[in-house]
Amino acid sequence: MSAIEVDHLVVRYGEVCALDDATLRVGEGRVTALIGMNGSGKSTLFKAIMGLVRPDSGEVRVGGSSPSAARRRGLVTYVPQDEAVDWNFPVSVREVVMMGRYGHQGSARRPRRADHIAVADALARVGLTDKADRQIGQLSGGQKKRAFVARGIAQDARILLLDEPFAGVDKRSEATITRLLRELAASGRTVFISTHDLHGVRQLADDAVLLKRHVLLHGPVDEVVQPDHLALTFGLDPRDLGAGKDLGDLDGVM
Numbered sequence: 419m420s421a422i423e424v425d426h427l428v429v430r431y432g433e434v435c436a437l438d439d440a441t442l443r444v445g446e447g448r449v450t451a452l453i454g455m456n457g458s459g460k461s462t463l464f465k466a467i468m469g470l471v472r473p474d475s476g477e478v479r480v481g482g483s484s485p486s487a488a489r490r491r492g493l494v495t496y497v498p499q500d501e502a503v504d505w506n507f508p509v510s511v512r513e514v515v516m517m518g519r520y521g522h523q524g525s526a527r528r529p530r531r532a533d534h535i536a537v538a539d540a541l542a543r544v545g546l547t548d549k550a551d552r553q554i555g556q557l558s559g560g561q562k563k564r565a566f567v568a569r570g571i572a573q574d575a576r577i578l579l580l581d582e583p584f585a586g587v588d589k590r591s592e593a594t595i596t597r598l599l600r601e602l603a604a605s606g607r608t609v610f611i612s613t614h615d616l617h618g619v620r621q622l623a624d625d626a627v628l629l630k631r632h633v634l635l636h637g638p639v640d641e642v643v644q645p646d647h648l649a650l651t652f653g654l655d656p657r658d659l660g661a662g663k664d665l666g667d668l669d670g671v672m
């Protein structure tokens with residue numbers, strides 16, 4: 419079954435066409451990696467799935483609903499790239515994670531016992547229990563990502579979107595996040611994640627999508643993450659990625 423359905427999606431920002439006839443199905447209970455060069459439309463695709471940008475044409479369905487309805491129902495959560503977040507905002511790590519519980523608290527927004535338990539559990543799962551009372555901006559890059567993953571876990575969202583969670587992240591956080599995302603998929607969650615980490619992608623993902631304003635290729639990660647396909651995605655000559663080369667040769671162009 420598909421958790422996310424994107425049909426002939428077109429999104430423009432003025433003159434710039436960020437997504438041009440993008441169509442894809444993201445399978446439920448799987449980890450799907452989204453791969454594409456800078457400006458290929460990855461963040462725009464996530465924003466369209468969250469209902470944060472309006473399509474010029476085409477359609478997005480999330481768990482069978484419109485993106486805004488899915489967001490209101492707490493079906494989907496989004497871990498944005500660093501730049502999209504105001505790290506000076508005076509909230510603690512625990513409060514950030516508690517935000518994931520708002521949808522469970524009714525209009526009073528007063529945390530109940532179950533909310534405190536869910537937050538403590540999520541913090542423990544990402545290894546941030548001892549950092550819970552710090553202001554969010556005082557965490558390292560990897561710890562911040564883990565805090566937002568914890569918010570998604572506390573929310574109990576069925577679908578998690580993560581925009582480059584490994585960018586600027588230490589090895590320990592990367593391993594923690596990879597393990598957590600695999601656990602979430604094993605428990606039926608859908609994980610859709612953009613990444614530049616081609617080395618780690620086979621351990622992380624079941625499927626991969628190559629994006630260049632539209633979907634170039636989508637399938638099992640081992641079939642998709644191949645030098646020829648990546649060369650096409652990143653606008654390189656496939657001969658530059660032939661025998662004796664590996665995915666590391668793409669590091670400089672991503």
Ligand SMILES: Nc1ncnc2c1ncn2[C@@H]1O[C@H](COP(=O)(O)OP(=O)(O)OP(=O)(O)O)[C@@H](O)[C@H]1O
Pocket residue numbers: 431432434435436454455456457458459460461462463
């Ligand atoms: N708010 C905006 N206004 C104008 N143009 C935008 C806006 N957001 C994105 N774009 C443009 O749309 C295109 C797609 O951007 P998007 O951020 O979706 O790409 P991306 O694949 O996530 O890139 P990156 O890997 O650098 O994060 C780019 O050309 C970008 O400059």
